[in-house]
Amino acid sequence: MARDTALNARHFRRLERREQYIQFNFLIPCLAFLFLFFFLPIGIFLSQSLFDPGFTTEHYVKAFSRPLYMAILWKTLKLSFYTTLVCLLLAYPVAFVMAHAKGKVKLAILVLVLIPFWTNILVRMFAWLAILGSNGVINTNLMTLGLIDEPLHLLYNFFSVILGMTHYMLPFMILPIYSVMAAIPSNLTDAAANLGASPWRAFLRVYLPLSLPGIGAGCLLVFILSLGFFITPALMGGPRDTMFAQIIEIQINQMLDWGFAAALSTILLVITIVLYLVYDRLLSVEKIYGGDGKS
Amino acid sequence: MIEPQNKAQAGAEVELRSLSRFYGSFTAVHDVNLQVAPGEFVTFLGPSGSGKSTTLMMIAGFTIPSQGDVRVDGRSIIAQPVHKRNIGMVFQNYALFPHLDVARNVAFPLEMRNIPQAEVRERVARALRLVRLEEFENRRPRQLSGGQQQRVALARALVYEPPILLLDEPLGALDAKLREEMKFELKQLHHKIGATILFVTHDQEEALTLSDRIVVFNKGGISQIGSPDELYNAPSNRFVADFIGETNLLSGAVDSVNGDNCTIRLPGGARLYGPLRKGFDTPRKSACFTLRLESVRLGDAAIGLDNQFEGVIEEFLFIGNARKYLIRLAPDLTITARAPTQQQGIVLKPGTRLQVGWPASEMLMVESA
Amino acid sequence: MNMDGPLTVWKALLYLFVALVLFFLIVPNFVVVPMSFNDSALLRLPPDGFSLRWYHRYLELPGWVEATLTSFLVATLTAIVVMLIGSLAAYGLVRGRIVGAGSLNSLLMLPIIIPTLVTAIALYNVMSYMRLNGTILGFVIGHSVVAMPFAVTIMTASLRAIDPVVENAARSLGASRIATLRRVTLPMALPGLLSSGLFAFLISFDELLIALFISSPTVSTLPKKLWEGIRFEIEPTLAAVSTLLVMLSLLVLSVAGIIHLIREKRQKRNG
Numbered sequence: 001m002a003r004d005t006a007l008n009a010r011h012f013r014r015l016e017r018r019e020q021y022i023q024f025n026f027l028i029p030c031l032a033f034l035f036l037f038f039f040l041p042i043g044i045f046l047s048q049s050l051f052d053p054g055f056t057t058e059h060y061v062k063a064f065s066r067p068l069y070m071a072i073l074w075k076t077l078k079l080s081f082y083t084t085l086v087c088l089l090l091a092y093p094v095a096f097v098m099a100h101a102k103g104k105v106k107l108a109i110l111v112l113v114l115i116p117f118w119t120n121i122l123v124r125m126f127a128w129l130a131i132l133g134s135n136g137v138i139n140t141n142l143m144t145l146g147l148i149d150e151p152l153h154l155l156y157n158f159f160s161v162i163l164g165m166t167h168y169m170l171p172f173m174i175l176p177i178y179s180v181m182a183a184i185p186s187n188l189t190d191a192a193a194n195l196g197a198s199p200w201r202a203f204l205r206v207y208l209p210l211s212l213p214g215i216g217a218g219c220l221l222v223f224i225l226s227l228g229f230f231i232t233p234a235l236m237g238g239p240r241d242t243m244f245a246q247i248i249e250i251q252i253n254q255m256l257d258w259g260f261a262a263a264l265s266t267i268l269l270v271i272t273i274v275l276y277l278v279y280d281r282l283l284s285v286e287k288i289y290g291g292d293g294k295s
Numbered sequence: 296m297i298e299p300q301n302k303a304q305a306g307a308e309v310e311l312r313s314l315s316r317f318y319g320s321f322t323a324v325h326d327v328n329l330q331v332a333p334g335e336f337v338t339f340l341g342p343s344g345s346g347k348s349t350t351l352m353m354i355a356g357f358t359i360p361s362q363g364d365v366r367v368d369g370r371s372i373i374a375q376p377v378h379k380r381n382i383g384m385v386f387q388n389y390a391l392f393p394h395l396d397v398a399r400n401v402a403f404p405l406e407m408r409n410i411p412q413a414e415v416r417e418r419v420a421r422a423l424r425l426v427r428l429e430e431f432e433n434r435r436p437r438q439l440s441g442g443q444q445q446r447v448a449l450a451r452a453l454v455y456e457p458p459i460l461l462l463d464e465p466l467g468a469l470d471a472k473l474r475e476e477m478k479f480e481l482k483q484l485h486h487k488i489g490a491t492i493l494f495v496t497h498d499q500e501e502a503l504t505l506s507d508r509i510v511v512f513n514k515g516g517i518s519q520i521g522s523p524d525e526l527y528n529a530p531s532n533r534f535v536a537d538f539i540g541e542t543n544l545l546s547g548a549v550d551s552v553n554g555d556n557c558t559i560r561l562p563g564g565a566r567l568y569g570p571l572r573k574g575f576d577t578p579r580k581s582a583c584f585t586l587r588l589e590s591v592r593l594g595d596a597a598i599g600l601d602n603q604f605e606g607v608i609e610e611f612l613f614i615g616n617a618r619k620y621l622i623r624l625a626p627d628l629t630i631t632a633r634a635p636t637q638q639q640g641i642v643l644k645p646g647t648r649l650q651v652g653w654p655a656s657e658m659l660m661v662e663s664a
Numbered sequence: 665m666n667m668d669g670p671l672t673v674w675k676a677l678l679y680l681f682v683a684l685v686l687f688f689l690i691v692p693n694f695v696v697v698p699m700s701f702n703d704s705a706l707l708r709l710p711p712d713g714f715s716l717r718w719y720h721r722y723l724e725l726p727g728w729v730e731a732t733l734t735s736f737l738v739a740t741l742t743a744i745v746v747m748l749i750g751s752l753a754a755y756g757l758v759r760g761r762i763v764g765a766g767s768l769n770s771l772l773m774l775p776i777i778i779p780t781l782v783t784a785i786a787l788y789n790v791m792s793y794m795r796l797n798g799t800i801l802g803f804v805i806g807h808s809v810v811a812m813p814f815a816v817t818i819m820t821a822s823l824r825a826i827d828p829v830v831e832n833a834a835r836s837l838g839a840s841r842i843a844t845l846r847r848v849t850l851p852m853a854l855p856g857l858l859s860s861g862l863f864a865f866l867i868s869f870d871e872l873l874i875a876l877f878i879s880s881p882t883v884s885t886l887p888k889k890l891w892e893g894i895r896f897e898i899e900p901t902l903a904a905v906s907t908l909l910v911m912l913s914l915l916v917l918s919v920a921g922i923i924h925l926i927r928e929k930r931q932k933r934n935g
């Protein structure tokens with residue numbers, strides 16, 4: 001009997017592994033794929049920031065000491081902040097109405113949010129250019145009506161970048177807030193109202209705090225995505241509105257300075273990943289896409 | 296009695312040898328030893344969390360034991376993966392395949408065994424006939440009632456004639472009336488198929504009506520093994536006595552021993568006289584007696600018995616043709632008694648004072664643990 | 665605010681605000697359609713007259729049709745790759761008792777979080793080394809990286825809805841792990857699998873930055889052509905292409921929606 005157990009101990013562990021950990025194998029193709037074509041390439045690219053070709057900190061010194069790059073980083077942070085703020089102000093009421101609507105209305109709002117979300121960003125950029133351009137819909141119509149003599153300069157400025165970014169990011173704000181609001185019991189604010197709170201106070205004291213995780217997640221997500229955004233600033237921004245991702249692109253395509261591009265990318269990624277870690281604590285990306293919304 | 300040769304399949308012998316399962320420092324199942332004869336119907340009975348399902352899952356192969364062995368017909372199956380064990384299993388929520396119709400559900404295990412189409416059709420039809428679901432073969436599971444789904448699950452687990460059938464609380468999700476019907480069907484099926492059945496439940500009623508033998512689980516270990524009759528009439532410990540049937544449990548300090556009998560003093564001072572348990576080592580300080588509800592005599596019938604008290608009725612309940620009384624014997628001692636409704640000569644209302652007594656021989660000493 | 669009560673001024677204002685925001689969201693989608701059918705060479709609204717000439721130009725101008733076909737091929741292959749690898753990974757995440765599955769999941773989401781521009785530059789580097797620049801395989805690999813997190817997420821949600829006991833039942837009935845996966849899990853997860861494939865297709869079809877970096881002068885995708893067009897000159901052919909892209913998105917969304925509705929109906933009847 002004793003010999004039996006002694007023999008079996010290793011055996012049991014092997015069986016246990018077979019039963020429990022076999023599923024890990026299913027992850028291997030995905031992990032291998034991402035390692036080979038995502039983590040490894042990014043690692044190689046970023047490591048170039050320290051070699052040119054020998055070890056050097058020159059690129060980082062350049063990035064931090066030249067006022068131009070820090071100014072652009074600051075401007076990018078500002079742009080992301082404004083985009084996040086505008087998105088929040090626009091998204092909160094939409095999420096609120098969507099969370100409290102029923103049946104067809106809810107579905108209609110969801111569809112109206114999802115359609116732009118899943119429409120090619122270039123289509124949307126093209127549309128904004130066609131609407132706001134000097135020969136665009138707004139200017140031609142205003143001139144035909146005789147309200148203005150010269151086209152208004154609606155494009156290629158900080159405002160137009162924020163408009164384009166907001167349009168792109170809005171669904172990323174609405175969906176997390178909505179998914180949190182949808183989980184708030186509807187009778188809670190009623191209960192507060194019964195206890196004598198005015199609707200406004202009930203909202204501030206009960207509803208708003210409960211929806212805070214959604215706000216936090218949405219804001220962080222929009223902020224993170226805005227930081228590294230390239231397409232909209234490139235198409236809708238003016239020469240004075242160059243953003244951080246654009247100077248990275250310029251280093252690659254025009255300056256051919258890979259080391260410096262890598263240094264700038266590293267700075268961008270560090271900020272992004274720190275924010276992502278905060279975000280991950282709040283609400284997983286998965287909940288936002290998987291919980292509600294897509295499909 | 297149905298002759299063995301009429302049975303569709305033969306049962307297998309199952310043996311559990313010091314089977315244990317730990318989760319970290321938590322012991323879910325501890326040192327379970329059990330021998331089940333071919334064709335026997337054995338029930339695992341115990342409160343929720345007592346390790347019944349874990350034991351069953353170790354037999355099925357979903358959970359790997361931390362120690363011990365599972366043997367079928369003398370051969371260890373511990374190293375066999377689940378799908379090679381050829382054990383039938385019915386789950387509490389049926390676990391039917393929602394994307395297959397009834398016939399395809401039942402055919403599934405046969406297809407996995409590469410049985411020719413014609414034979415599959417024939418055996419599926421036979422299995423569905425066995426559970427009386429012939430007309431439902433083209434329905435999807437969601438179009439069936441709970442009881443019908445349960446029978447599909449049974450047919451699916453029986454169609455490949457496994458020598459062992461495991462059922463984990465199969466009646467738990469059914470309403471009371473259906474549960475009653477299914478109990479009888481299960482019993483009949485068992486006679487027809489002859490497989491060894493291991494049945495898990497936390498319902499003592501189910502266990503008592505269905506089983507050849509009952510294994511009572513408590514805190515991951517076996518508390519007692521016995522036929523329904525043995526467990527009901529001769530529980531070996533306080534836990535089994537409490538769990539099976541309704542009974543009074545009276546425990547106190549051992550006062551004096553007198554041959555095969557002893558006197559114990561209950562908290563509050565009352566003394567009880569009853570038979571010693573075989574093998575009870577007398578130096579022990581405390582003991583516990585069980586007393587069946589119907590052993591308690593009321594009124595004149597109680598006079599002159601070994602244990603006699605004066606009590607006050609506190610509550611009574613009608614239960615069919617009997618009444619149940621809660622009687623206070625001392626400030627902190629109450630017992631429950633059951634008496635036929637037509638008990639002559641006494642008016643039994645709350646507040647009534649009366650004589651209460653029972654013979655020593657009708658008490659049974661059990662292990663306190 | 666009591667949303668069921670009578671319409672107050674505040675509530676009316678709220679609805680109006682929400683309607684305006686939704687209008688803002690949807691406007692670009694509906695602006696490009698009339699522009700593409702406009703007879704005029706100017707991008708005006710209201711349109712001057714109906715014409716299909718911009719669609720003819722789309723078919724006639726060099727490169728557009730080829731780019732469209734390339735995009736279709738790449739998106740289809742990407743969808744297949746991502747469905748295969750992503751659903752396996754989702755199965756591992758959902759069914760595996762893996763220590764730190766949460767962190768692993770966060771790691772798998774990184775391609776969404778890290779700026780695609782950086783991913784594109786990094787891939788460009790490696791692709792040049794592997795001589796995959798400007799090849800279909802190169803596009804498929806790049807797009808699979810970006811689409812993977814979406815597919816894993818959709819599949820994870822879909823697999824979570826499957827009761828593991830049903831899989832256990834299959835195994836106790838004699839199905840090996842692989843047979844269980846094929847005969848039980850796969851059919852039950854099919855709606856999720858199809859949606860993940862559809863969305864991976866769309867993500868690949870719309871992807872710009874990676875295509876920008878790893879395409880060659882001869883092989884290019886539709887978004888890359890569109891990008892060059894927008895930078896060069898805003899003209900109605902682009903509106904026609906945009907309209908086609910809008911239609912594609914609507915098509916994919918409706919199919920995904922139908923799949924979703926069918927699944928819900930099934931679940932409702934189940935419960």
Ligand SMILES: Nc1ncnc2c1ncn2[C@@H]1O[C@H](COP(=O)(O)OP(=O)(O)O)[C@@H](O)[C@H]1O
Binds near residue numbers: 342346348
């Ligand atoms: N995978 C597991 N991890 C940790 N504890 C478990 C696991 N499975 C079961 N247990 C614990 O083991 C004990 C016995 O469980 P179980 O066998 O399901 O009881 P029963 O079926 O008798 O209700 C319970 O306390 C349960 O919490």
Ligand SMILES: [Mg+2]
Binds near residue numbers: 344348
């Ligand atoms: Mg259980």
